[in-house]
Amino acid sequence: MGSVRTRIPPSPTGYLHVGNAWAAFFNWLFARRHGGQVVLRIEDTDPARSSPEYERAIYEDLRWLGIDWDEGPDVGGPYGPYRQSQRAHLYREAAEALLRAGAAYRCYCTPEEIEQERQRALAERRPYRYSGRCRARSEAEVRALEREGRRPALRLDVGRFHDPRWVSADGWLQARREDGGDRLYVVVHDLIRGEVAFALDELDDFIVVRSDGTALYNFANVVDDHGMRITHVVRAVEHLSNTPRQVLLYRALGWEPPQFAHLPVLVGPDRKKLSKRHGDTALREYRDELYLPEALRNFFALMAWYPEDGREIFSTEELVQRFDLSQVGRASPVFDRQKLLWMNGEYMRRALREDPDRVVDLVAGYLARQGLLPEQLPPEQRTYVRRVVEVLGERIKEGADVLRYGDFFFLETPRYEPQAVASYLQGEQAAAVLRLAQEVAREVEPFAADTLEAALRRAAAERGLSMRAVVHPVRVALTGKTVGPGLFELMEVLGRERVLRRLEHAVAVGTAAGSAV
């Protein structure tokens, strides 16, 4: 393949959505696989909903994900501008070219008139298609309409494609024999779906430029993709139905259309297109929850595509080497958060092994967002976080796990779970165990995991207590919960002072809970 150019066309009307991030990633994979370029185009034609803040957020989120681009509003490039809001003159030029070629005509019908036609068609139970009333207005008529103050929209004259000259081209327009004779089809050669044919007579003269002079999506897209020398348009299937119109536009302008590949749509557990209703859909929410970009990339790759059977974990380099558009699936994948969580756990454990400092920084940032640590960490606090991370270890699969298993490390007094208190802190037996633990904690030297374990085991054995009988109450006393890191490691990190204080406090908690019952 010569020089592949793909595009990523986000709208700055919100944070980058996981569905768009996924499509962006496939565009990126494909371009990198073929040594091509990625173009970032900001589709900000809706000024009311677009904002520079969102645009910046999109750059940030894409970069965080590990997607880079060769041309775009921020980095420039030879085929700019890369914001649609700055390309109005190019749409105007193309519209004029269409008019000059006789491929489009001015339409003075008002939206109300069109709506009436549509209603009539609906009532008569026949498909609506624009009548073509304005296709051949006389100059006098046009003058009269202009005098009324009407401004024309621009429509593509689809009728002119009913001409055998186009058929001989290169297969994009095909005559197919049907019962009644030949029928013309616009055939889209989709890299994922194969040939998809649309009957030409199903397409009416569609609007290309509104009466206020703004370009319609289909038109702007064609002008941009051609202008930016895009060779492969890789986008969601929802655009497939628009593709024949776009193909017609390319041809009307005398341009060669790019190759198309229509990806399935990411859906939620209810099989509906992924949206805010499904919970976290902004990529940055995953970042904030401690999802790692490499995990997301690996997970993304496994939706609608499998690099090879029998393996799940792939480095991004491997993904780039293997990526093959023709192997991409056609069915809509459900975004499965459970599998993502598992995947993130895999990468989190890897990060812990290979770059623990990175995990420490991530966890510290997470705790700061939770209000449990200051934004700027003094060195000794960072060291503390580091020890906590070591002790929490592979339990951290996402941000919430830091709290689920280790919030007590950062709280003055642990949050005592009522269930845990009821099970392990109430009664004489529990109090006795806590007293015993206090003795041990007061005397053991040094205050370290191995010495603590040895001393506590000895003490338990002397009283004929099982290890379980000792460990559970002490764990609840120190952490407020029944799950978490190894008890002795956790004690060492907490330190003698706090352990003694919490043990003391827990006796009171147990008593209070007991009398409340």
Added chain:
RNA sequence: GGCCCCAUCGUCUAGAGGCCUAGGAUACCGCCCUCUCAAGGCGGAGACGGGGAUUCGAAUUCCCCUGGGGCCA
């Protein structure tokens, strides 16, 4: 309403006419390890939407239906 796309375990998927007694992963359930949880090991349950046709043989090809999604809006 017309047109277009899609359809294998709950989920991600392997499967390109015989390798399928439908494979893997995740989730779930047991057991093991163990101070709990997590991780890990072992095992279990779990799918070709329905009907026709082609073929010696269909998850795989074709048609219809059903169900989901999208475009025109």
